[in-house]
Amino acid sequence: MIQEWLDERLSVSALSEMARKKEVPVHRYSIWYYFGGMTLFLFVVQVVTGILLLLYYRPSAENAFESVQFIVTEVQFGWLIRSIHSWSANLMIATLFIHLFSVFFLRAYRRPREMTWVSGVVLLFIVICFGFSGYLLPWNKLAYFATKVGTEIAGVVPIVGHTVLRFLRGGDDVTGATLTRFFGFHVAVLPATATVFLAVHVLLVQLHGMSVPPSLKDQNVSKMKFIPNFLLRDLIGWILAIGVLAALAALFPWELGEKADPFAPAPAGIKPEWYFLFMFQTLKYLPAKILGMDGEVLGIMTFNIVALLLFIVPFVDSGPENRKRRLIFNIIGVLALLYIAVMTIIGYVT
Amino acid sequence: MDREAHNTGFLAPVLVAALMVLALFTVASAQKKSSCIECHVKLNDPRLSNPAKLFDNDVHRGRGLSCNDCHGGDPNADTSEAAKDPGKGYLGKPRTVDIPAYCGKCHSDANLMKKFNPSLRVDQESEYYTSVHGRLLKTGEQRVATCISCHTVHGIRAVSDPLSSVYPLNVADTCAKCHGNADYMRAFKIPSDQVTKFKTSVHAKALYNKQDLSAPTCNDCHGNHGAAPPGIASVANVCGQCHARQADLFQTSPHKAAFDQKGLAECIACHSNHDIATPSDQMIGSQQGALCVNCHTNGDKGITAAAHMRTRIDELIASINKSSEILSVAERKGMEVSKPKFDLKGATDALTHARVLIHSSSTSEVDKVIAPGLEVAGKGYQAGLDALAELSFRRKGLAVSLVFILFLALLVYLKIRQIETRQRIAK
Numbered sequence: 001m002i003q004e005w006l007d008e009r010l011s012v013s014a015l016s017e018m019a020r021k022k023e024v025p026v027h028r029y030s031i032w033y034y035f036g037g038m039t040l041f042l043f044v045v046q047v048v049t050g051i052l053l054l055l056y057y058r059p060s061a062e063n064a065f066e067s068v069q070f071i072v073t074e075v076q077f078g079w080l081i082r083s084i085h086s087w088s089a090n091l092m093i094a095t096l097f098i099h100l101f102s103v104f105f106l107r108a109y110r111r112p113r114e115m116t117w118v119s120g121v122v123l124l125f126i127v128i129c130f131g132f133s134g135y136l137l138p139w140n141k142l143a144y145f146a147t148k149v150g151t152e153i154a155g156v157v158p159i160v161g162h163t164v165l166r167f168l169r170g171g172d173d174v175t176g177a178t179l180t181r182f183f184g185f186h187v188a189v190l191p192a193t194a195t196v197f198l199a200v201h202v203l204l205v206q207l208h209g210m211s212v213p214p215s216l217k218d219q220n221v222s223k224m225k226f227i228p229n230f231l232l233r234d235l236i237g238w239i240l241a242i243g244v245l246a247a248l249a250a251l252f253p254w255e256l257g258e259k260a261d262p263f264a265p266a267p268a269g270i271k272p273e274w275y276f277l278f279m280f281q282t283l284k285y286l287p288a289k290i291l292g293m294d295g296e297v298l299g300i301m302t303f304n305i306v307a308l309l310l311f312i313v314p315f316v317d318s319g320p321e322n323r324k325r326r327l328i329f330n331i332i333g334v335l336a337l338l339y340i341a342v343m344t345i346i347g348y349v350t
Numbered sequence: 351m352d353r354e355a356h357n358t359g360f361l362a363p364v365l366v367a368a369l370m371v372l373a374l375f376t377v378a379s380a381q382k383k384s385s386c387i388e389c390h391v392k393l394n395d396p397r398l399s400n401p402a403k404l405f406d407n408d409v410h411r412g413r414g415l416s417c418n419d420c421h422g423g424d425p426n427a428d429t430s431e432a433a434k435d436p437g438k439g440y441l442g443k444p445r446t447v448d449i450p451a452y453c454g455k456c457h458s459d460a461n462l463m464k465k466f467n468p469s470l471r472v473d474q475e476s477e478y479y480t481s482v483h484g485r486l487l488k489t490g491e492q493r494v495a496t497c498i499s500c501h502t503v504h505g506i507r508a509v510s511d512p513l514s515s516v517y518p519l520n521v522a523d524t525c526a527k528c529h530g531n532a533d534y535m536r537a538f539k540i541p542s543d544q545v546t547k548f549k550t551s552v553h554a555k556a557l558y559n560k561q562d563l564s565a566p567t568c569n570d571c572h573g574n575h576g577a578a579p580p581g582i583a584s585v586a587n588v589c590g591q592c593h594a595r596q597a598d599l600f601q602t603s604p605h606k607a608a609f610d611q612k613g614l615a616e617c618i619a620c621h622s623n624h625d626i627a628t629p630s631d632q633m634i635g636s637q638q639g640a641l642c643v644n645c646h647t648n649g650d651k652g653i654t655a656a657a658h659m660r661t662r663i664d665e666l667i668a669s670i671n672k673s674s675e676i677l678s679v680a681e682r683k684g685m686e687v688s689k690p691k692f693d694l695k696g697a698t699d700a701l702t703h704a705r706v707l708i709h710s711s712s713t714s715e716v717d718k719v720i721a722p723g724l725e726v727a728g729k730g731y732q733a734g735l736d737a738l739a740e741l742s743f744r745r746k747g748l749a750v751s752l753v754f755i756l757f758l759a760l761l762v763y764l765k766i767r768q769i770e771t772r773q774r775i776a777k
Contacts, residue, residue, distance in 0.1 A: 228766075239755055243752050246752070247748055251748070256686050258688070
């Protein structure tokens with residue numbers, strides 16, 4: 001009765017039919033299929049814990065730190081929600097990177113999945129913006145100076161840099177105005193944008209199904225049902241993720257630090273979050289001048305260009321299979337991974 | 351048309367030349383001539399050339415004054431004789447005994463000083479004559495300090511100039527030039543170890559190590575122009591300039607009358623004078639090494655009060671340390687305890703206050719601040735205990751949750767196996 005009623009209005013049976021028919025290829029690389037779902041799950045954790053934090057968080061230079069302090073000390077299980085939000089954010093970025101590289105190496109972005117890749121890259125940048133804006137919200141010393149340095153780097157970009165810097169900071173300096181607008185980005189602009197792109201991304205995945213790596217195309221790849229076989233496996237991953245998050249929150253509660261003081265000197269050895277560390281370390285190594293150009297500007301522009309190049313990956317690696325091109329793409333991918341890993345380790349050690 | 355152009359061409363160079371000559375005259379007349387400096391810098395005898403060289407950095411030169419403003423004479427004259435003509439007010443080098451008046455000519459003239467530095471005092475000369483230096487000078491003693499002994503001469507710098515001999519960081523060394531010289535001081539029968547002792551003091555640590563210019567140096571206690579050792583009666587006033595609360599409390603304490611009766615110099619009887627050490631809690635009490643036992647005997651009212659105050663202070667210190675320790679443990683384990691840590695500062699403040707109140711010699715006054723201090727420290731300890739209890743609750747909670755989570759994962763796994771077995775059979 002209810003099903004009929006719903007079916008008439010929402011075509012539920014068509015949707016459930018589509019879901020029932022959906023299949024996932026089973027092969028030696030199948031494990032990588034789970035990282036997209038894991039990222040999505042951690043995103044949901046972020047939304048839920050974020051909404052809970054919003055119940056107490058107050059976005060102003062005068063109250064932000066105190067409200068987070070209140071959350072972690074006075075609010076029942078506030079410490080758990082805040083720690084899970086912070087840990088889950090970091091794990092989400094980690095799974096997102098794994099997802100990105102696995103799609104890259106398995107070349108799952110190829111026709112007809114170009115737009116899935118593009119929407120994924122957009123989501124990557126949205127998530128990075130989430131990380132950058134959320135980091136400032138507790139208004140502690142480290143966050144304050146990290147934002148100062150981060151926005152300064154944005155300000156170095158030629159022509160538009162200063163305008164971008166002023167737009168991000170809401171003035172010439174990092175102040176309460178910066179905090180309020182970062183809060184706005186973090187809880188309104190970015191979630192809205194992320195929802196749109198996430199919907200497109202997930203819809204496209206449903207439309208095209210899981211990609212089988214070109215190297216396995218000729219083999220007879222078996223398949224498993226998405227519902228319930230694959231989804232239940234996903235579920236095990238998500239349940240275990242909750243366990244990991246709970247353990248991290250209980251054993252390594254996310255630090256709050258000291259309240260930001262704009263008049264205090266920057267603490268020594270200040271470093272950005274780990275996912276920005278490889279870029280930060282690169283900028284530190286660049287000489288002041290390269291071919292007459294400012295080294296830092298050149299470095300930042302290079303990162304921007306690399307970010308833009310990510311979008312065109314499926315359009316460059318198009319057409320019929322080509323061993324030579326596949327080799328070049330694999331080498332580029334491995335080098336990029338090595339570069340990120342080495343620079344991040346150096347950034348941590350030094 | 352052509353003729354006009356020709357005339358203009360002729361007039362222009364003449365006009366430019368005239369303007370240049372006029373400009374040269376203007377520049378030449380604007381520079382004040384000083385034949386004193388012109389000649390003296392060239393002299394071979396350093397006693398005669400140094401004043402001219404040093405004057406470059408002199409504060410008076412900066413204010414537009416020159417040699418003749420102190421020494422008289424005519425700086426416009428071309429010969430030495432004409433420049434040093436007594437008829438033109440030439441005074442030459444003043445005798446030691448005349449130096450205060452020599453400087454006082456301007457520095458004691460309020461109307462004149464206003465033009466240069468309206469905030470500068472004009473009583474230095476009269477103050478000087480109240481000092482031991484000034485009084486001795488009046489008796490004909492030439493070996494005492496006059497203005498130039500401390501401020502130097504010709505290269506005089508403003509007190510605020512870090513290179514000045516009377517800049518706070520340099521005062522002690524300036525005084526030590528004479529007061530640190532045992533041979534020189536022998537004639538006056540006074541010790542010469544004051545500056546050496548001062549440099550070991552808590553005041554010197556603040557002044558030199560922390561570069562805290564508000565910390566006292568010689569002149570802050572002895573006065574500068576009216577320098578004299580403070581007598582027994584005025585020591586408390588001198589120390590009380592900065593340590594006002596302690597001085598006030600001492601005045602109301604039973605020690606005041608007792609010290610007066612025994613002729614003890616108030617503050618310095620316990621703290622000494624030049625080598626004032628960083629005060630410690632060891633100074634009070636009935637134990638060996640405490641200062642109280644120097645006058646009090648075991649069992650008397652004073653020693654009982656001292657022992658009580660010491661016990662209470664030790665009690666508060668122990669309580670603060672205990673709280674601070676447990677909060678640090680909780681913090682190291684990742685608990686957020688910045689608020690109780692901040693609140694604990696209330697107990698530290700109470701401790702500081704109690705240490706000040708010792709000067710009243712009143713056990714009840716000390717008790718009044720120790721009690722709330724102990725309460726604050728106790729709350730800090732409780733907050734630490736709570737944080738550790740919360741940590742233990744979290745870990746236990748985690749263990750229980752993990753069991754449930756793993757169990758749930760296992761159930762799903764079994765479900766998958768069940769489903770897939772059925773699927774295989776169905777195939």
